[in-house]
Amino acid sequence: MIIREKDPLNLEMPFGILDGLTTPNECFYVRCHFPIPQIDIHNWKLRIEGAIERPMEFTFDGLQQFQKRNLMATIECAGNSRVFLAPKVKGVQWELGAVGNAEWTGFLLADILGQVGVRSSAREVVLEGTDSGDISEAPRPTGKVHFARSLPINKAMDDVILACEMNGEPLPASHGFPLRAVVPGWYGMASVKWLRRIIVTENRFQGYYQTVDYAYWQPGQAGPELIPLSRMQVKAVIARPGINEVVPSNDNYVIRGAAWTSGREIAKVEVTTNGGACWNEAKLIGDAGRDVWRLWEFDWKTPHAPGRYTLMARATDSLGHTQPDHRDANRGTYMVNHCLPIEIEVR
Amino acid sequence: MIIREKDPLNLEMPFGILDGLTTPNECFYVRCHFPIPQIDIHNWKLRIEGAIERPMEFTFDGLQQFQKRNLMATIECAGNSRVFLAPKVKGVQWELGAVGNAEWTGFLLADILGQVGVRSSAREVVLEGTDSGDISEAPRPTGKVHFARSLPINKAMDDVILACEMNGEPLPASHGFPLRAVVPGWYGMASVKWLRRIIVTENRFQGYYQTVDYAYWQPGQAGPELIPLSRMQVKAVIARPGINEVVPSNDNYVIRGAAWTSGREIAKVEVTTNGGACWNEAKLIGDAGRDVWRLWEFDWKTPHAPGRYTLMARATDSLGHTQPDHRDANRGTYMVNHCLPIEIEVR
Numbered sequence: 001m002i003i004r005e006k007d008p009l010n011l012e013m014p015f016g017i018l019d020g021l022t023t024p025n026e027c028f029y030v031r032c033h034f035p036i037p038q039i040d041i042h043n044w045k046l047r048i049e050g051a052i053e054r055p056m057e058f059t060f061d062g063l064q065q066f067q068k069r070n071l072m073a074t075i076e077c078a079g080n081s082r083v084f085l086a087p088k089v090k091g092v093q094w095e096l097g098a099v100g101n102a103e104w105t106g107f108l109l110a111d112i113l114g115q116v117g118v119r120s121s122a123r124e125v126v127l128e129g130t131d132s133g134d135i136s137e138a139p140r141p142t143g144k145v146h147f148a149r150s151l152p153i154n155k156a157m158d159d160v161i162l163a164c165e166m167n168g169e170p171l172p173a174s175h176g177f178p179l180r181a182v183v184p185g186w187y188g189m190a191s192v193k194w195l196r197r198i199i200v201t202e203n204r205f206q207g208y209y210q211t212v213d214y215a216y217w218q219p220g221q222a223g224p225e226l227i228p229l230s231r232m233q234v235k236a237v238i239a240r241p242g243i244n245e246v247v248p249s250n251d252n253y254v255i256r257g258a259a260w261t262s263g264r265e266i267a268k269v270e271v272t273t274n275g276g277a278c279w280n281e282a283k284l285i286g287d288a289g290r291d292v293w294r295l296w297e298f299d300w301k302t303p304h305a306p307g308r309y310t311l312m313a314r315a316t317d318s319l320g321h322t323q324p325d326h327r328d329a330n331r332g333t334y335m336v337n338h339c340l341p342i343e344i345e346v347r
Numbered sequence: 348m349i350i351r352e353k354d355p356l357n358l359e360m361p362f363g364i365l366d367g368l369t370t371p372n373e374c375f376y377v378r379c380h381f382p383i384p385q386i387d388i389h390n391w392k393l394r395i396e397g398a399i400e401r402p403m404e405f406t407f408d409g410l411q412q413f414q415k416r417n418l419m420a421t422i423e424c425a426g427n428s429r430v431f432l433a434p435k436v437k438g439v440q441w442e443l444g445a446v447g448n449a450e451w452t453g454f455l456l457a458d459i460l461g462q463v464g465v466r467s468s469a470r471e472v473v474l475e476g477t478d479s480g481d482i483s484e485a486p487r488p489t490g491k492v493h494f495a496r497s498l499p500i501n502k503a504m505d506d507v508i509l510a511c512e513m514n515g516e517p518l519p520a521s522h523g524f525p526l527r528a529v530v531p532g533w534y535g536m537a538s539v540k541w542l543r544r545i546i547v548t549e550n551r552f553q554g555y556y557q558t559v560d561y562a563y564w565q566p567g568q569a570g571p572e573l574i575p576l577s578r579m580q581v582k583a584v585i586a587r588p589g590i591n592e593v594v595p596s597n598d599n600y601v602i603r604g605a606a607w608t609s610g611r612e613i614a615k616v617e618v619t620t621n622g623g624a625c626w627n628e629a630k631l632i633g634d635a636g637r638d639v640w641r642l643w644e645f646d647w648k649t650p651h652a653p654g655r656y657t658l659m660a661r662a663t664d665s666l667g668h669t670q671p672d673h674r675d676a677n678r679g680t681y682m683v684n685h686c687l688p689i690e691i692e693v694r
Contacts, residue, residue, distance in 0.1 A: 049568075050568060050569075089485075090485060126569040128569060128570070138436075138437060138679065138680075139559060139562070139564075139573070139679055140564075140679075141564035141570075141571035141677060142564070142676040142677055143571075143676075145570060145571060146570055148569055148570050150569075197569075199568055199569040201568065201569065204551060205567075205569060205572065206567075206572035206573045206574065207567075207569065207570055207571065207572055207573075208564075208570075208571065208573070211558055211573040212486060212558075212559065212573065215486070217486075217487075217488035217489070217555075220552075220553075220554075221396075221397060221546055221548065222397075222473040222475060222495055222497075222544075222546040222548065222552060222554060223475070223488075223492060223493055223495050223554055223555075224488035224490075224492060224554065224555065225552065225553035225554055226486075226553045226554075226555070226558040226559065227553065329489040329490075330488060330489050332485065332486055332487075333485075
């Protein structure tokens, strides 16, 4: 794993090792905002409160009453590929591998909210992690802040899982042991780890991690407005060859990668090997799954002429959204889904 | 006037010159975020749009159909007294004089909104100024941004004035010519100058100047939340003596100042001349007025012993709110209303 930050721990998968539909737990990127909480499962509780009929606390054993569900979902960090932005922007300098796909096992948030009885006035559900600490950059709240994000009530009552297993193993400490959210189709910041509290609110939550952080500027009727990040944008990424890799000339080379979107399916992946002058359709592998990435490959007849070549991949989803050629500056330091140039050498 | 910034223009009244209930136009603090717009009144228009029945544009002449209203209101910059904060915080380093009181003449926003027909779904009213420019600090939107702030629909339909005169004179260019909002009881950022557009919205407005800027952290059910600044906090300020002024010992000295609050009246001002060891009630001058400051004075028998003395004033309003002794760090760089120490020398 590539260490992007040691403290707090931020690890990236070297994307060239992509191999198969699911990402092994030890290869799945790790995003932490604070030190990893050391949680004793016997003392751990999940509290549910706010605009509900019956505030409750669940132990880990107590949660086992709910039906277990399996859900495959791809999670990408909202800052993945940030290292491609010029001029350089603040934040962890992720390259391509702050994304992974896993099978998650746990409880449907809707089942749990059903038991506590959500009031009709409910508007959002705030997921709060055990992880906490001080924030150093202004504008910032003072004192310890817990990582927390909200979901609209409709999404919370739809397909969100509170997972205790990842690829059939107990959730690793770095991935949110003992319980984390998995919010299909949303960037990773929504899938809050080390859950400790769920608050159903009647107002829009304006916490740090959805205003100053993990938000972007959306043009509105009265000028740009600060909007919390939510759904992943359509994107294809080349796993192999890697940047600056040497590829033999006049040969066959299989360009491989993955592509994902939110709430729909990947319909098409195209590849260019000459910096965008022409695009060729890649072969999609396996079956399509909602909010699950699709692996793809493209058989490249490498050129006779040695030299530098720029490869790019471009995905289109089933609603016809194609990833853009160029960066939209209003997205700030997040949602980097324009076509990313992979420069290689043919020799 | 004290120049706090030359470009954009930010001017402060030296608060020691406080003299009488109204602040002369040339002594009223000036807060600009961008260059002062040069507006030709014959080309100027006010556009009203959004969740209304009849979108309209008014010329300056066209506005004269509405009844003219006079309203006295005190406006304090949300960053007034920031220079007292330690460690130093970002922002214009205002001392005491980013506050003034004037008689404003103009049209009731409610009258104008009545004519365009606000829909029942309306939630807020965004006031947009002609002033615009680039914002340099992240997180920031790209491209030109207009200064804009929203009001809850209830406040917009209550006592907000669109003023074209200030103390009986046409609005000066630096104060928003030809038309500005005056939002009684709210910090100055709400009283948008150089108005050009009013947008009635069905959602909470999340513009730059009420999220990243002019907002503070309020403890909430699910942790601190970013809340737009709104009402002025109860505050008394000493105009005379000034910091480091030399006062004769064993003599009579009249300590003078002003006190204000939001939506109610100043009930009491107390003064300490020994750093808070004991407090004495000051005399309130004139009549109380809603959202209008109250001048006050205190006859001080100055001590025999020469030396440094710390004076402070403390206001209490008619709801019993007293200004705090100490700073609440969650207020960040705004709402500085704790008791401010004025150190002077008795000789």
